Amino acid sequence: MPGVTHEELAISVSGLRKSYADNVAVAGVDLAVPPGEVFALLGPNGAGKTTTVEILEGFRARDAGTVSVLGVDPARADRDWRRRVGIVLQGTGEFDELKVHEVVRHFARFYPNPADPDEVIERVGLSEKANSRTHTLSGGQKRRLDVALGIVNQPEVLFLDEPTTGFDPAARREFWELIRQLSHTGTTILLTTHYLDEAEALADRVGVIARGTMIAVSTPAELGGRHLATATVSWREGGGQRTEETDRPTEVVQRLAASFGGEVPELTVTRPTLEDVYLKMIGENGQEPA
Amino acid sequence: MSATTTEKETARPAVRQASGLSLALAQGGIEFKQFVRTRESLVFTLLFPVMLMLIFGSIFGSVVITPPGEIPAVTLSQYFVTGMIASGIMATGFQNLAITIPIERDRGVLKRYRGTPMPKWVFFAGKILCVAALAFVSVVMLLAVAVAFYDLQLPDTGQKWFTFAWVSVLGLIACTLCGIAFSGVAKTGRAGPAVVTPIALILQFTSGVFFEYNDLPHWMQQFAALFPLKWMCQGLRSVFLPESFAAQEVAGSYELGRVALVLAAWCVGGLVLCLVGFRWTTKREG
Numbered sequence: 114m115p116g117v118t119h120e121e122l123a124i125s126v127s128g129l130r131k132s133y134a135d136n137v138a139v140a141g142v143d144l145a146v147p148p149g150e151v152f153a154l155l156g157p158n159g160a161g162k163t164t165t166v167e168i169l170e171g172f173r174a175r176d177a178g179t180v181s182v183l184g185v186d187p188a189r190a191d192r193d194w195r196r197r198v199g200i201v202l203q204g205t206g207e208f209d210e211l212k213v214h215e216v217v218r219h220f221a222r223f224y225p226n227p228a229d230p231d232e233v234i235e236r237v238g239l240s241e242k243a244n245s246r247t248h249t250l251s252g253g254q255k256r257r258l259d260v261a262l263g264i265v266n267q268p269e270v271l272f273l274d275e276p277t278t279g280f281d282p283a284a285r286r287e288f289w290e291l292i293r294q295l296s297h298t299g300t301t302i303l304l305t306t307h308y309l310d311e312a313e314a315l316a317d318r319v320g321v322i323a324r325g326t327m328i329a330v331s332t333p334a335e336l337g338g339r340h341l342a343t344a345t346v347s348w349r350e351g352g353g354q355r356t357e358e359t360d361r362p363t364e365v366v367q368r369l370a371a372s373f374g375g376e377v378p379e380l381t382v383t384r385p386t387l388e389d390v391y392l393k394m395i396g397e398n399g400q401e402p403a
Numbered sequence: 404m405s406a407t408t409t410e411k412e413t414a415r416p417a418v419r420q421a422s423g424l425s426l427a428l429a430q431g432g433i434e435f436k437q438f439v440r441t442r443e444s445l446v447f448t449l450l451f452p453v454m455l456m457l458i459f460g461s462i463f464g465s466v467v468i469t470p471p472g473e474i475p476a477v478t479l480s481q482y483f484v485t486g487m488i489a490s491g492i493m494a495t496g497f498q499n500l501a502i503t504i505p506i507e508r509d510r511g512v513l514k515r516y517r518g519t520p521m522p523k524w525v526f527f528a529g530k531i532l533c534v535a536a537l538a539f540v541s542v543v544m545l546l547a548v549a550v551a552f553y554d555l556q557l558p559d560t561g562q563k564w565f566t567f568a569w570v571s572v573l574g575l576i577a578c579t580l581c582g583i584a585f586s587g588v589a590k591t592g593r594a595g596p597a598v599v600t601p602i603a604l605i606l607q608f609t610s611g612v613f614f615e616y617n618d619l620p621h622w623m624q625q626f627a628a629l630f631p632l633k634w635m636c637q638g639l640r641s642v643f644l645p646e647s648f649a650a651q652e653v654a655g656s657y658e659l660g661r662v663a664l665v666l667a668a669w670c671v672g673g674l675v676l677c678l679v680g681f682r683w684t685t686k687r688e689g
Contacts, residue, residue: 170518172684192520200518207510210440211433219433222421223519246440262515 122181123148123270123301124169129178131164138164140325141178146303148269151296153312153333154305156322157395162305163203165322166274169303170200183270196224199268201276203305205255206262208247213239216247217261224266236294237261238287252279260288264295271295273304277311289314309388321391323398337390349378423522430521430529435536438499448499449541452491453548459483459613460553468615468651475645479615484549485643486612489635490603491541492571496534496578497585498603502595504530504586508685517683527583527677534579542571555643563642566659570638573666577631580673587680606632617653624653631669638662 124146131139139161146152156162167173169182171190180186185194208216217234221227234243237257242250247258256279263271273292277285285308292315296302306312312319313333320330334340344362348355348369359365362382369377385393421429438444463479507513516526549555558564589595607613609623610633616624627633640648641657649656 172514172517192522195518195520198518200515202511202514202518204511206512206515208437208512209510210437215433215436219429220515220519222426222429223521259515266519 121148122146123150123183124152124303125179125181126165126169127179129165129168129180130176131161131168131173132176137325139168139175142322142325142327144320144327144330146301148301149296149299150317151292151302151304151315153316153319154303154322155307155309155312155319155391156305160322161325162322163274166272166303166305170198170202170272171195196266197269199263199266199271199300201259201263201271201273203274205252205279206259207255208258210246210248212244212246213250213258213261214243216258217265220262221265226267227265228267230265233261233265236264236291238284253281253284256280257284257288260291268300270301270303273302275305275307277306277308285311309386309391313387319387321394323395328398329394333387336387337394339385339387339390342385342390345383346381347383348380354379423525426521426525427528427532430525431532431536434529434533438533438537444499444503448494448537449544452487452494452541453544455490456484456487456545456548457552459487469648473647475647477644477648478553480553481549481555481644482615482640483612484545484553484555485639486607486610486636488542488545488549489574489610489632489639490607490612491545492538492575492635493578493603493606493632495537495541496575497582498599499537500530500534500579500582501585501589501599504583505589505595506592508586508682509592513683530583531576531579534582535575538571538575558642566638567642570635570642570662570666573663573670574631574635574638577666577669577673580670580677581631584673584676584680587682591685606630609633611636615651617651628665631666634662634665638666 122145124144126142126144129139129142129144130137142161142165144152144165154162154165164173168175168180169187171187171194174188180188183194183197185191187194190198211219214230214234217230221230221233231240231243234240237260239254239257239261242254247255250258256276260273260276263273277288280288289311292302292304296315302315304312304315316333318330319333319336321328321336329336331337343358343360346357346359346362346365346369357365366377366380366382369380438448460480460483463483466479467476468479468482469475469477504513513526546555546557550557558567585599586595589598606627609619609627610616610630611619611627612632616627616633616636619627624633637652637657638659640652641659641662652658
């Protein structure tokens, strides 16, 4: 981050290490997230994403390294700091017999300037379930309640650990819209996800963690040199599928158009998707993609 | 309000932070709602002691346990009723919390509270308020049944009501703190009842709930005297059984001073165990 000092960063991590017994979960992670950025942390299960995020949330102690969130070391998190941070944990919280609006209202009480609980319920798309007991919610709906609890304090930094697990495609799109709105109001967001389309849709930058180390940090468009990768032009000719790898796809298409004298049958031009690049990276790092 | 104050307030948005006390009351309220809406807890914690009282009461009938001819006579049912009230208090404080807190920990509820600026003590205060309300309901139900079916006399002096109040409150605080502390023992919600129920049963058998305490073997009496339940039962006997029955106690008196001392010691010890043993997250979560 040239030009941004340590103090100005919303999240700053260097040399972070954490082991459990003889298993190294995080083996030296560096991370710098400026205020207002949406940063997505990608990586297979067991790569160290959740351990890293939970250290940043003040839930776990670290073995080594420096960590700062909003200028405070989360290991010494006080109530003031908790007021400014929103957390959506991995896994679903189960509030059993309590109703959705009761839970959100109750959590709002803990903060000095909470959002209106009804509005938060509306924003996560649970208005119709506001009066339902939480044990009657579907998995995706319970997850939305978690998101509501994470944003009810209007946090400056929001941690989202695999937030959309269990969402149907429409709910996921709605959730993306919510995250974009939060980002527009200046919320810094650190997100972990297994969905590459989610990272691509939301993140300003993505970081890939494998075996406890950050193997790449980039914008989604440029991850792994994706923007420099050759394009694949594909079309149908003489009863078969033809493809051509090229750095100059426009020229190829013009040539094809001229030779076909108009429409090229079943023409596509593709570049590697974020998922292709990601899977290649993880594969090269010797970890099974999860 | 002067213009200057208004200006200041606009410059710095008014912080409407609830006080710790109102948070604690709200926490107690939400715990209470959760409890009364959970059928299993209602049945096991509140109705089970009543059912036991009815069953044992019917079995013992009117077996007289005072020496022949002594007046007033005391029946085994009356003796048993005082033990059941103490057990009801233990059920709402100890068993209830030692079983439900591990479940809440498993379900991520505690961790979510931990991620908020809620002061830690508010969580415990909420549990204690909820338990106090439940214990009140439990004791009233047991007293009603005992008065209706087993000729239990309600205390007839202010002195006895006072003893009833402090024995119940001290006993409840001791049981509640031990329940919170003991919630750290069960590693999973599923293990809760398996580790808690035997302890409750052993204490009930050895503390003079199901059997007369002074008939028990000496070693058993000594064992039970280490724990609060025996002293709660004894304190309650002083409230509900005649003065003359004190002669049947092991020490020849109800030993109210010692009852207060042991229960207070358990309150302090329970608090220490709470601070040491309580866990917000599961082992797996670190």
